[in-house]
Amino acid sequence: MKKLLEIAxxxxxxxxxxxxxxxxxxxxxxxxxxxxxxxxxxxxxxxxIIFLVEQxxxxxxxxxxxxxxxxxxRFGFNYFAFMYAVLGLVSLLVLSAEIGGVCVSLELATGIxxxxxxxxxAFVIWLVIWKGTFGVIEKGVSxxxxxxxxxxxxxxxxxxxxxxxxxxxxxxxxxxxxxxxxFIAVSILGATISPYLFFFYSAxxxxxxxxxxxxxxxxxxxxxxMSFGSxxxxxxxxxxxMLLLPRGIKVEHYSELPALLVPxxxxxxxxxxxxxxxxxxxxxxxxxxxxxxxxxxxGFGWNxxxxxxxxxxxxxxxxxxxxxxxxxxxxxxxxxxxxxxVFSMAATAATLPVSIVPFLFLxxxxxxxxxxxxxxxxxxxxxxxxxxxxxxxxVTIPLQIFGGG
Amino acid sequence: xELVRDCLDKQVDDRTKRRMGRVDGIIxxxxxxxxxxVAYIEMGVTTLMNRLSVRAGRTVxxxxxxxxxxxxxxxxxxxxxxxxxxxxxxxVEADKTPALEWELWLRKKVIGRIPGA
Numbered sequence: 121m122k123k124l125l126e127i128a129x130x131x132x133x134x135x136x137x138x139x140x141x142x143x144x145x146x147x148x149x150x151x152x153x154x155x156x157x158x159x160x161x162x163x164x165x166x167x168x169i170i171f172l173v174e175q176x177x178x179x180x181x182x183x184x185x186x187x188x189x190x191x192x193x194r195f196g197f198n199y200f201a202f203m204y205a206v207l208g209l210v211s212l213l214v215l216s217a218e219i220g221g222v223c224v225s226l227e228l229a230t231g232i233x234x235x236x237x238x239x240x241x242a243f244v245i246w247l248v249i250w251k252g253t254f255g256v257i258e259k260g261v262s263x264x265x266x267x268x269x270x271x272x273x274x275x276x277x278x279x280x281x282x283x284x285x286x287x288x289x290x291x292x293x294x295x296x297x298x299x300x301x302x303f304i305a306v307s308i309l310g311a312t313i314s315p316y317l318f319f320f321y322s323a324x325x326x327x328x329x330x331x332x333x334x335x336x337x338x339x340x341x342x343x344x345x346m347s348f349g350s351x352x353x354x355x356x357x358x359x360x361x362m363l364l365l366p367r368g369i370k371v372e373h374y375s376e377l378p379a380l381l382v383p384x385x386x387x388x389x390x391x392x393x394x395x396x397x398x399x400x401x402x403x404x405x406x407x408x409x410x411x412x413x414x415x416x417x418x419g420f421g422w423n424x425x426x427x428x429x430x431x432x433x434x435x436x437x438x439x440x441x442x443x444x445x446x447x448x449x450x451x452x453x454x455x456x457x458x459x460x461x462v463f464s465m466a467a468t469a470a471t472l473p474v475s476i477v478p479f480l481f482l483x484x485x486x487x488x489x490x491x492x493x494x495x496x497x498x499x500x501x502x503x504x505x506x507x508x509x510x511x512x513x514x515v516t517i518p519l520q521i522f523g524g525g
Numbered sequence: 526x527e528l529v530r531d532c533l534d535k536q537v538d539d540r541t542k543r544r545m546g547r548v549d550g551i552i553x554x555x556x557x558x559x560x561x562x563v564a565y566i567e568m569g570v571t572t573l574m575n576r577l578s579v580r581a582g583r584t585v586x587x588x589x590x591x592x593x594x595x596x597x598x599x600x601x602x603x604x605x606x607x608x609x610x611x612x613x614x615x616x617v618e619a620d621k622t623p624a625l626e627w628e629l630w631l632r633k634k635v636i637g638r639i640p641g642a
Binding site: 193200201250251423429430438 | 533534535536537543544545546547549573576577610611627628629631632635636637639641642
């Protein structure tokens, strides 16, 4: 019974915490511009993130280590410093986009310009991390994030052509505007295979004191949680294809997003969209902030835990405080949140090899994972993801130039 | 034992199991007609920067001196260490070593002054 409850809570947490500004924006753009054609990219990204999250959790549960800890130890300081610089820069970009997302939801709700909200939003994020425990942040915000299931209900209510939805899940070539098609595909992959997701998940497994006995639970949570999460992204894409495409709305500004839910739910749809955007971005912003603090503290061997008093781990507390301050700056200066989102998702895709390559070595290192090392299927998938990540790294910048606008 | 594999970059805990940092460098002593001897482990930003490049190490050391901070890394004699599977246990009290200097400074001057810390 206890295990079932743990699994259910884990799945709820994964589903509620899956959607964020990147997946909402890229899925909406995909549906609005290419109808149901790009569903297969979300499915592909979903499969990749299931395997990576499962492996991150298994690694932490069996070895008692987090990924940054092991990467520093196994690959040395120079590789860690390179990964830290790349991941740090991309995470700050994504954090700015998430803070921007919360601010936009508040702008939609109040009519007050989004950049005025950046400092209050950053303060709330900091305050929750400062006062809250890991459980409050992980589970509390994720449970609230279940409001994003309104997209799934909405997608069902618009009666999409299910045969075409299934057809969209099969990889296809673009019928028009190839550069834009592939750029959005790359951005969706960047939004779905977010390194912060699996780094945060591995730190969470240590915070929750997972042991070898959690290997099975971890597998169920990773598979079910990420699958249902991907389903919400697909629902956003379906809504955009059914409601935005016929009206010629291409999602060039966040103010166009309410058109995803208002035709289905009426006035309530507007508030559901505001709540979904605000809560999912707030949750993601907290996770990214903590992930940066974890990465720093674990890589340099400092004391870290969100469950301790800030005074007992001053460097860890300073790390997340500094991260939030840096993350809110672009929003204060009024950078367009949608532009930041699209750019940060492409940057995430371009830098994926840096954080994924270590998986292949760590998950096959007997000294860390012992008998729980990767089987042939997991290795084949990780090698495929690494191959995909290298392709993304090469094509992202040309696509950003030719298909980003 | 293989020094790089089993010791370098490992987590260092003090005698109360408090995290101090990582093994940023290892100092070997070369003596006439004798095998090299492991003398210390080093912890500190200049040691790390030196691993990236000697120029980066010198630049950081220069900046630290300019700000009145000692650039010398903290050394722990090899005899005070116990190399474990996951961590290196140091027979020292972390709070009384320069390894936690910045932690204690932040605690006193910044974090400790914020309500609710």
